Amino acid sequence: MPWKEGKPIIWDSTVVCTVADSYVSGSAREAGTAEKTAAQYKEAKYATLQGTHLFQPVVVESMGTVEEATSSFLAELGHRITALSGDSRENSFLFQRVSVLVQRFNSVLLRESFTADSRPEDDL
Numbered sequence: 001m002p003w004k005e006g007k008p009i010i011w012d013s014t015v016v017c018t019v020a021d022s023y024v025s026g027s028a029r030e031a032g033t034a035e036k037t038a039a040q041y042k043e044a045k046y047a048t049l050q051g052t053h054l055f056q057p058v059v060v061e062s063m064g065t066v067e068e069a070t071s072s073f074l075a076e077l078g079h080r081i082t083a084l085s086g087d088s089r090e091n092s093f094l095f096q097r098v099s100v101l102v103q104r105f106n107s108v109l110l111r112e113s114f115t116a117d118s119r120p121e122d123d124l
Helices: 024-029 033-045 068-085 090-113
Strands: 009-016 054-061
Touching (some): 033 054
Parallel strands (some): 009 054
16 A cells, blocks of 8 residues: 555664663763664665665654654654544544553563562562
8 A cells, every 4th residue: 555656655663762872872962862863774774675665764762752753654644544534533542552652661671670689589
């Protein structure tokens, strides 16, 4: 099903952790650096598909910031879903789903940040 220009769209979703070693120095200098870097990496990864497909990186930072192009894409996707369903709340639902997924990602990161020695005993 074509998205624009008669081409189908593909996307690759990424949640980047702004405090990861690979992003922390850039994130400390400028907000949004981690998401921009991740989006550029994804665009380079899928560059060979540009002739036949439209590629959209979907990048969200673990602290909740959504990359600008991602925000525009999700808004357009929400409007298209609204046009099909007739429910004007679809755009809000889509962004809420993304928010919940980031919260789940963060809970996994938090749990994995504890070492085995610092975790409470299972038998308590």
